Amino acid sequence: MATDYDTPRKTDDDVDQDSLEELKARRSDKTASAVDEFDAAEGLELPGADLSNEELAVRVLPKQADEFTCMSCFLVHHRSQLAREKNGQPICRDCD
Numbered sequence: 001m002a003t004d005y006d007t008p009r010k011t012d013d014d015v016d017q018d019s020l021e022e023l024k025a026r027r028s029d030k031t032a033s034a035v036d037e038f039d040a041a042e043g044l045e046l047p048g049a050d051l052s053n054e055e056l057a058v059r060v061l062p063k064q065a066d067e068f069t070c071m072s073c074f075l076v077h078h079r080s081q082l083a084r085e086k087n088g089q090p091i092c093r094d095c096d
């Protein structure tokens, strides 16, 4: 009787060990792919930083003559988006 209990238990242990080995293998696979993704992201980071710098430079530039800054949302809109003026301050259509 005792051996009957031991045999299935041993088999369970074997299965657990096997799945553990599988988990370890999968984990190392994931780590490897994660490192690859990180490297790829790092490679993309440089052009991305350059783009953000360009965006910043564009924002620093004074607004164009055909643009206005809404006094309500403080966003720069094209003149076609000008709804009205309030106390001499432009209001965009979104805020009107």
Ligand SMILES: [Zn+2]
Pocket: 070, 071, 072, 073, 074, 075, 091, 092, 093, 094, 095
């Ligand atoms: Zn607005």
